[in-house]
Amino acid sequence: MELEESAEADYMKGVKHLCECEVKRVPTKYILPVPDRTQAEPDLLELPIVDISDLHPGSAGRERALSSLADACRKYGLFQVVNHGLPGEVLRSMIEVSRSFFKLPLKERERFMSSEVLSPVRYGTSFNQTMDGVFCWRDFLKLTSHPLPEVLSLWPASPPDLREVAVSYARETRNLFLDLMAAIMETLGVEDAKMMEKFREGSQLMVLNFFPPCPQPELTLGMPPHSDYGFLTVLLQDGVNGLQMQHQGRWATVNAAAGSLLVNVGDHLEIFSNGKYKSVLHRVFVNATSPRVSVASLHSLSPAAVVSPSPQLVTASEPRRYMDTGFAAFLHHLSSRGTTAKSFLESRKLAH
Ligand SMILES: O=C(O)CCC(=O)C(=O)O
Numbered sequence: 129m130e131l132e133e134s135a136e137a138d139y140m141k142g143v144k145h146l147c148e149c150e151v152k153r154v155p156t157k158y159i160l161p162v163p164d165r166t167q168a169e170p171d172l173l174e175l176p177i178v179d180i181s182d183l184h185p186g187s188a189g190r191e192r193a194l195s196s197l198a199d200a201c202r203k204y205g206l207f208q209v210v211n212h213g214l215p216g217e218v219l220r221s222m223i224e225v226s227r228s229f230f231k232l233p234l235k236e237r238e239r240f241m242s243s244e245v246l247s248p249v250r251y252g253t254s255f256n257q258t259m260d261g262v263f264c265w266r267d268f269l270k271l272t273s274h275p276l277p278e279v280l281s282l283w284p285a286s287p288p289d290l291r292e293v294a295v296s297y298a299r300e301t302r303n304l305f306l307d308l309m310a311a312i313m314e315t316l317g318v319e320d321a322k323m324m325e326k327f328r329e330g331s332q333l334m335v336l337n338f339f340p341p342c343p344q345p346e347l348t349l350g351m352p353p354h355s356d357y358g359f360l361t362v363l364l365q366d367g368v369n370g371l372q373m374q375h376q377g378r379w380a381t382v383n384a385a386a387g388s389l390l391v392n393v394g395d396h397l398e399i400f401s402n403g404k405y406k407s408v409l410h411r412v413f414v415n416a417t418s419p420r421v422s423v424a425s426l427h428s429l430s431p432a433a434v435v436s437p438s439p440q441l442v443t444a445s446e447p448r449r450y451m452d453t454g455f456a457a458f459l460h461h462l463s464s465r466g467t468t469a470k471s472f473l474e475s476r477k478l479a480h
């Protein structure tokens with residue numbers, strides 16, 4: 129009992145630390161109101177699959193692949209990519225090095241703790257630890273990954289292979305993002321070379337997530353319902369289920385094999401597409417036995433840029449649906465209200 133009480137006072141140190149204190153019950157700080165908990169076993173959802181090799185110019189299956197990509201962005205907001213060209217070894221090493229980082233002693237991880245959301249390297253816990261009333265069962269390391277040279281020296285130097293592995297993973301996911309955005313622009317019927325240039329100059333943030341086993345997983349969540357802010361997120365998981373998405377008004381569990389890559393539509397693409405493609409609301413559940421690691425790579429324009437609906441998608445019959453949105457507006461929302469559900473995007477909608 130004594131141990132659990134002192135552990136509770138330490139919740140800012142994260143859930144890995146709580147587990148090391150061998151808590152047998154979830155501290156009050158993590159207990160969600162009943163309606164916010166996961167239902168026992170939501171349905172498993174078969175995700176649409178996009179074959180990246182078919183998107184290459186000249187591929188016989190190109191038209192079909194573009195149409196399945198458009199459908200996936202419109203109807204699901206989350207899909208699985210295959211034949212993506214990322215070497216299995218790069219994916220496996222990224223999971224492995226993330227796992228090793230979270231195994232480091234708290235003292236080493238804590239050095240990267242910061243409440244400064246713009247900090248290029250940031251270790252933390254929960255979703256938005258300065259705002260969350262109820263904490264969630266997650267520790268994370270956020271690494272600004274593009275433009276890289278200025279920030280690389282700030283990344284953790286331990287585990288010793290973290291920089292090398294994460295740089296090569298970041299480069300590969302960035303290329304995948306750029307290929308996907310070129311194809312997505314085509315599915316939207318938008319020709320905009322300047323925009324493609326902005327994607328190339330854009331930002332990339334990698335989020336290494338760690339969800340340790342939880343003694344009472346039914347009381348809490350690994351991440352609350354949220355959408356990601358960027359254009360696309362490339363998501364790598366370790367084969368332990370945890371991701372749920374909202375589809376047709378219901379929560380469903382996403383079943384992704386170890387080493388497979390998922391891609392989800394973020395708020396900026398919803399804005400750019402003037403609402404044609406929807407950012408997906410998703411959350412993470414935890415379990416009592418298996419630690420889980422995931423790596424989310426969030427891609428957008430540079431923080432100084434403004435995202436607007438593409439002028440080519442605003443017409444007399446399709447009026448502009450969203451305000452111009454800069455990164456500053458997002459940060460303001462984050463620090464004043466948090467970003468659970470799709471509250472940020474809702475705040476950018478224009479009334480008609
Ligand atoms: O762990 C996952 O599967 C999802 C993580 C996620 O949604 C995020 O980092 O934004």
Ligand SMILES: [Fe+2]
Pocket residue numbers: 354355356410424
């Ligand atoms: Fe997310």
